[in-house]
Amino acid sequence: MRPVFGFIAGLLFGLGLIVSGMADPAKVLNFLDLFGTWDPSLAFVMGGATTTAFIGYRLVLRRPSPVLGTEYDIPATSGIDRNLIAGSALFGLGWGIGGFCPGPALTALPLGAPGTLLFVPAMLIGLWLGARAGTLSFSSRKTEP
Amino acid sequence: METNAITPFTPLASLGGGVMIGLSAVMVMALFGRIAGIAGITRGTLGAILPGAGGRDGRDWRATFLLGLLAAPVLVTVAGGGVPQTVPEAPLPMILAGLLVGVGTALGSGCTSGHGVCGLARLSRRSFAAVGTFMVVAFATVFVLRHALGAA
Numbered sequence: 522m523r524p525v526f527g528f529i530a531g532l533l534f535g536l537g538l539i540v541s542g543m544a545d546p547a548k549v550l551n552f553l554d555l556f557g558t559w560d561p562s563l564a565f566v567m568g569g570a571t572t573t574a575f576i577g578y579r580l581v582l583r584r585p586s587p588v589l590g591t592e593y594d595i596p597a598t599s600g601i602d603r604n605l606i607a608g609s610a611l612f613g614l615g616w617g618i619g620g621f622c623p624g625p626a627l628t629a630l631p632l633g634a635p636g637t638l639l640f641v642p643a644m645l646i647g648l649w650l651g652a653r654a655g656t657l658s659f660s661s662r663k664t665e666p
Numbered sequence: 667m668e669t670n671a672i673t674p675f676t677p678l679a680s681l682g683g684g685v686m687i688g689l690s691a692v693m694v695m696a697l698f699g700r701i702a703g704i705a706g707i708t709r710g711t712l713g714a715i716l717p718g719a720g721g722r723d724g725r726d727w728r729a730t731f732l733l734g735l736l737a738a739p740v741l742v743t744v745a746g747g748g749v750p751q752t753v754p755e756a757p758l759p760m761i762l763a764g765l766l767v768g769v770g771t772a773l774g775s776g777c778t779s780g781h782g783v784c785g786l787a788r789l790s791r792r793s794f795a796a797v798g799t800f801m802v803v804a805f806a807t808v809f810v811l812r813h814a815l816g817a818a
Contacts (some may be wrong), residue, residue, distance in 0.1 A: 523697075523698070523726045523727045524726050524727060524729075524730040525730070526693070526697050526727065527698075527726065527727030527728065527729070527730035527731040527734070528730040528731065528733055528734040528737075529693070529734065530690045530693045530694050530697070530702070530727075530731055530734065531690070531730065531731035531732060531733060531734020531735045531737075531738075532734035532735070532737055532738055532741070533686055533687075533689060533690040533693065533734070534686070534687055534690035534691075534702065534704075534731075534734070534735060534738075534779075535734060535735040535736070535737065535738025535739070536683075536686060536738045536741070536742070537683045537684065537685075537686030537687035537688075537689075537690060538683065538687065538735075538738070539683070539738055539739060539742055539749055540679055540682055540683035540686060541676075541679060541680040541681075541682070541683025541684055541686075541687070542673070542676050542679060542680055542683070543680075543683065544739065544749055544751055545673065545749075545750055545751035545752060546751065546752065546753050546754060547671045547673050547751065547752035547753075548673045550754075550808060551671075551672070551673050553804050553805050553807075553808040554670075554808050554809075554812055555805060555809070556809060556813055557670065557812055557813065558670055558671075558672045558673070560672075560673045560674070560675050561675060561677075562673075562675055562676050562677065562679075562680040563680070565676075565677050565680040565681045565684060566680045566681070566683060566684035566687070567684065567778075567782060567783070567786075568681065568684060569680070569681040569682065569683070569684025569685040569687070569688060570684040570685065570687040570688040570691070570782075570783040571684075571688065571782070571783050571786045571787050572688065572787075573684070573685045573687075573688025573689055573691075573692065574688040574691045574692055574783055574784060574787035575786075575787040577688065577689070577691070577692030577695070577696075577787075578692065578695055578787055578788065580692075581692060581695050581696040582695070584696075586699065587695070587696060587697055587698055587699030587700075588696055588697050589697045589698060589727075590697070590698050590699045590700075591699075592699060593695070593699035593700075594699055594700055594701075595699075595701070595788070596701065596775075596790070596792070598792065599790070599791050599792060600792070601791065601792055601795045604773050604774065604775070605774050605775065605792055605795060605796055605799075606774075606795065606796075606799050607773060607774070608769070608770045608771065608772070608773030608774025608775065608796075609770065609774040609781070609795075609796040609797075609799035609800040609803075610770070610799050610800065610803045611766050611769055611770030611773065611774070612766065612767055612770030612771050612774055612777060612800045612803075613770070613799060613800035613801065613802065613803025613804040613806075613807065614766050614770070614803055614804070614807050615762070615763040615764065615765070615766025615767035615768075615770060616763075616767060616778075616800060616804045616807075617803065617804040617805070617806070617807025617808045617811070618754075618759050618760075618762060618763040618766070618807060618811070619754060619759065619760055619763030619764065619767065620753075620754060621753075621763065621764075621767065622704075622767060622771075622777050622778040622779075623704040623705045623708055623767065623768075623771060623777045623778075623779075624704035624735065624777070624778065624779050626764075626767070627704065627708070627732060627735050627736065628735050628736070628738055628739060629739065629749075629751060629753065630736060631736055631739050631740050632739050632749055632751065634751065634753035634755075635753070635755055635757075636753035636754050636755050636756075636760045637753050639757055639760040639761050639764065640760045640761070640763060640764040640767075641764065642764070643760070643761045643762075643763075643764025643765045643768065644764040644765070644767050644768040645708070645712065645768060646764075646765065646768060647764060647765040647766065647767060647768020647769040647770075647772070648705065648708060648709050648712060648768040648769075648771065648772045649709075649712055649716055649768070649772075650765075650768070650769055650772070651768055651769035651770065651771070651772025651773045652709055652712075652713075652772040654769070654772075654773060655772055655773050655775075
């Protein structure tokens with residue numbers, strides 16, 4: 522059951538990215554280009570997604586435990602540390618260069634654009650390196666948002 | 667970067683697609699009790715293959731979640747729809763961008779979905795700080811590449 526519903530959730534996420542236009546890096550880069558060919562669409566994606574999750578989480582968390590799991594695993598850390606800010610800054614830099622964040626990059630992979638085929642393997646290597654660096658500098662820190 | 671293609675403003679489709687993304691995040695919380703962050707889900711799946719990638723639990727649903735993401739454009743294409751996109755092609759910038767996005771989201775513990783959608787919905791202080799940081803840096807990066815350096 523868990524793998525099947527995992528697939529459905531991933532499919533819904535990917536279709537959402539395509540419908541919203543976020544699988545197109547040009548649309549993302551144009552959102553980030555306030556002083557050029559600005560396209561505000563990304564703000565509507567974030568607004569729709571965050572509002573839905575805000576309401577949905579509050580309904581869901583009334584249940585004592587997840588339907589297919591034993592307990593909710595929600596990040597408890599609240600401190601703003603150097604890794605959080607430095608990591609987010611590096612991410613912002615890469616996002617501004619390529620127009621891809623992880624979800625749209627993976628969703629765009631089967632479309633086979635040359636830029637995507639370079640970006641995704643580099644991102645996977647980066648994730649692995651970053652996770653190793655994170656555990657080295659802050660051992661035992663839980664790494665979820 | 668040469669991708670200065672003008673893209674149409676699509677408020678309704680983008681809002682609708684955003685709601686779908688939000689529903690997926692709610693599903694992941696309701697069923698598995700987890701945050702639907704793509705960077706974290708990908709790292710968790712990598713952790714099942716590579717040592718030191720972290721996040722070993724929940725690999726059953728994480729791996730199929732990623733398959734679902736990959737299946738989305740295939741399904742749309744088979745159904746006769748198109749997925750319009752203009753992807754930057756310069757090889758070195760795209761490799762550099764991929765590395766930065768990977769390292770950054772692993773170190774910063776989240777991306778546009780984990781910190782953006784899920785974190786903001788939880789009103790997490792860490793996520794507000796992360797989103798503020800990557801948004802400002804991304805806006806500045808595009809400004810420098812497109813206008814300050816006059817790349818167009």
